[in-house]
Amino acid sequence: MCGIIGYVGPRHAVPIVIGGLRRLEYRGYDSSGIAVLAAGGFKVARAVGKLSNLDPRLDALDVAGGGTHTAIGHTRWATHGGVTEQNAHPHLGRTGRIAIVHNGIVENVAALKAELRLAGIEFASETDSEVIAHLIEQGIAHGSGLEAATRAALLRLEGSQAVLAASLDEPGRLVCARIGNAGGVCIGRGRGECFVASDVAGILEHTREIVFLESHQLASVTADGLTVTLLDGAPVKPRVQILAWDPVAAEKGEHRHFMQKEILEQARSITDTLRGRVDLERGEVMLEELPLDAATLPTRLTLIGCGTSFHAALIGKFLIEDIARIPVDVDYGSEYRNRDPLIVPGSVAVAITQSGETADTLAALAEARARGSRCWAIVNAIGSQAQRMADGTITMRAGPEIGVASTKAFTASVVDLTLLACALGQAQGGAMAARAREVARALVRLPNWVGQLLGPDPVYDRLAARFHHHAHCLFLGRGINYPVALEGALKLKELSYIHAEGYPAGEMKHGPIALIDETMPVVCVAPRDRAYDKMVSQIEQIKARQGIVIAVLTAGDHALRERVDYAIEIPAAPEVLTPVLAVIPLQRLAYHLAERRGCDVDQPRNLAKSVTVE
Ligand code: AGP
Numbered sequence: 001m002c003g004i005i006g007y008v009g010p011r012h013a014v015p016i017v018i019g020g021l022r023r024l025e026y027r028g029y030d031s032s033g034i035a036v037l038a039a040g041g042f043k044v045a046r047a048v049g050k051l052s053n054l055d056p057r058l059d060a061l062d063v064a065g066g067g068t069h070t071a072i073g074h075t076r077w078a079t080h081g082g083v084t085e086q087n088a089h090p091h092l093g094r095t096g097r098i099a100i101v102h103n104g105i106v107e108n109v110a111a112l113k114a115e116l117r118l119a120g121i122e123f124a125s126e127t128d129s130e131v132i133a134h135l136i137e138q139g140i141a142h143g144s145g146l147e148a149a150t151r152a153a154l155l156r157l158e159g160s161q162a163v164l165a166a167s168l169d170e171p172g173r174l175v176c177a178r179i180g181n182a183g184g185v186c187i188g189r190g191r192g193e194c195f196v197a198s199d200v201a202g203i204l205e206h207t208r209e210i211v212f213l214e215s216h217q218l219a220s221v222t223a224d225g226l227t228v229t230l231l232d233g234a235p236v237k238p239r240v241q242i243l244a245w246d247p248v249a250a251e252k253g254e255h256r257h258f259m260q261k262e263i264l265e266q267a268r269s270i271t272d273t274l275r276g277r278v279d280l281e282r283g284e285v286m287l288e289e290l291p292l293d294a295a296t297l298p299t300r301l302t303l304i305g306c307g308t309s310f311h312a313a314l315i316g317k318f319l320i321e322d323i324a325r326i327p328v329d330v331d332y333g334s335e336y337r338n339r340d341p342l343i344v345p346g347s348v349a350v351a352i353t354q355s356g357e358t359a360d361t362l363a364a365l366a367e368a369r370a371r372g373s374r375c376w377a378i379v380n381a382i383g384s385q386a387q388r389m390a391d392g393t394i395t396m397r398a399g400p401e402i403g404v405a406s407t408k409a410f411t412a413s414v415v416d417l418t419l420l421a422c423a424l425g426q427a428q429g430g431a432m433a434a435r436a437r438e439v440a441r442a443l444v445r446l447p448n449w450v451g452q453l454l455g456p457d458p459v460y461d462r463l464a465a466r467f468h469h470h471a472h473c474l475f476l477g478r479g480i481n482y483p484v485a486l487e488g489a490l491k492l493k494e495l496s497y498i499h500a501e502g503y504p505a506g507e508m509k510h511g512p513i514a515l516i517d518e519t520m521p522v523v524c525v526a527p528r529d530r531a532y533d534k535m536v537s538q539i540e541q542i543k544a545r546q547g548i549v550i551a552v553l554t555a556g557d558h559a560l561r562e563r564v565d566y567a568i569e570i571p572a573a574p575e576v577l578t579p580v581l582a583v584i585p586l587q588r589l590a591y592h593l594a595e596r597r598g599c600d601v602d603q604p605r606n607l608a609k610s611v612t613v614e
Helices: 013-027 051-057 109-118 130-141 146-155 258-264 266-274 307-323 333-339 359-370 385-389 408-426 430-443 446-451 458-467 479-496 505-510 532-543 558-563 575-596
Strands: 003-009 031-038 041-048 069-076 098-104 161-167 174-179 186-189 194-197 209-212 217-222 225-230 240-242 300-305 328-332 347-353 374-379 392-395 472-477 499-504 521-526 548-554 566-570
Touching: 003 013, 003 098, 003 161, 003 174, 003 217, 013 031, 013 051, 013 069, 013 194, 031 051, 031 098, 041 051, 069 098, 069 161, 098 130, 109 130, 130 146, 130 161, 146 161, 146 174, 146 217, 174 194, 186 225, 194 217, 258 266, 258 575, 266 408, 266 446, 300 307, 300 333, 300 359, 307 328, 307 347, 307 408, 307 430, 307 479, 307 575, 328 333, 333 359, 347 359, 347 385, 347 408, 359 374, 359 385, 374 385, 374 408, 385 392, 392 408, 408 430, 408 575, 430 575, 446 575, 458 566, 458 575, 472 479, 472 505, 472 532, 479 499, 479 521, 479 575, 499 505, 505 532, 521 532, 521 575, 532 548, 532 558, 548 558, 548 575, 566 575
Parallel strands: 300 328, 300 347, 347 374, 374 392, 472 499, 472 521, 521 548, 548 566
Antiparallel strands: 003 069, 003 194, 031 041, 031 069, 098 161, 161 174, 174 217, 186 194, 186 209, 209 240, 217 225
16 A cells, blocks of 8 residues: 655645655555655655655755645555666656656556557556556646546546646646545645645644545645545535544654554553443443444344454454354455355444555455445544445544554454444343343453553563574464464564464364474463363473473463463453453564564565555
């Protein structure tokens, strides 16, 4: 996924665009670039790698004098074309009078390039995005203005796109548009200035008045405001939202990394997730954005997510089937469509997505809706596509999650799934309502239990010192904590680049146990839950083959503590709440190992915070 930023207004544009790119860098950091509109033409700077590599080139971009300043910027996560300066955005047309930045994939790029080559165009890059600049330039050459030329160009493209364009012929104007789920486009209205960004993180420090573009919408933006139309030109009344999201929360503060901050603020973030949603007196759950009653209860739920959100969905299956006795399917966003999903009457598809912009998840949700399913979303990013697509939502309220590896959003989504399970049980009355009350009353104790896991603990430094040279690691869990093993493995591999696999512990004897020897560390999630005895047995099998066992176990479990090589304790809690507790030691383990290995904790190689391409 890439980040796009634009500014038009009286202030110098470079620091505003660069500051916005810094807040969007987590979206992609293969390369970056900026184009500033100046009298003699666009002043452009591009650099491969981190945004900071652009700094030495910024002085040359200064545009002296007053008047209106216009600039666009981009951080790239490479899809078409290698990570080179030539492929970095912004891209200019042949005459250099048009500059564009782009997020998405032009699926018909081959045909368009062939057509443009026939018209004498020579491409300066390997990217698909560059064709957009040439198409807009062609429109302008035939007498169109920037808005009409951009509209015409977009109508030629296949696939999901987010585009932002500027023209020397129309200083003080930006044109932006969105097609499909390529990742958002939002416009911020300031006092005599306007901003365009992929998501609000890039512009919230300047304004809270935000207009989110829907798919197939185009905006023409000047310092005085914006007009919005559909791609066919029909006017649209822009809906201005005043966002409460605090941009300061997106700062690192005294922490070394965003990920460290986001791990350590989970007691607070879970408190925010729960706030106002559990009536302690009655032990009842209240989901304001998702009204439920017996008449509209789902007959079946399909939980859909990718990566960490998929792991939350797996936990959601255990929670909802245990508490509300409603059957649940779980699927990867990228796989859902491939299985020709059957939708039974009364089905509900639930997208679980921190960013609300993950293309695979959004496409699956759209598929479910097209087949007649109701659609809900458990989402963190306010105003995101998933939130706007869904019939009902449960927001995570985790605050901005900047670290590419998801931590507080994962625990927030599991808490939201617990709240959903309780609300579904509650709506059915009887024994299920009683079970829901029991869980809801325990749920409010979760922030305190989580807080006990966030203090300084030398075990993580000891584990990092011992295992930072290891190339492999296994994670095992059973039942509701099997997905926690998957999540621990994902955290470790995406942060430290150590090969890690998560397995249902019961599967070890069916093959993977052949991997066990004295060089293999095995993390076992073994709290006192219904699978505890079986987990202890698995640990014995690993120890019998000289495996190294790192156990996450319930505080006070001295017997198991004696049997393993390393133990990390979690507070005793009802089984349904153990995943949120058990995952925190695994987040911290991955963080410390990645730090020890000198990896880039907040922006691991090859990754992006939200993958808005399929
Ligand atoms: C999380 O650590 C990963 N970086 C990644 O798997 C992420 O969970 C996945 O891309 C889904 O993102 P979403 O929750 O924003 O949809």
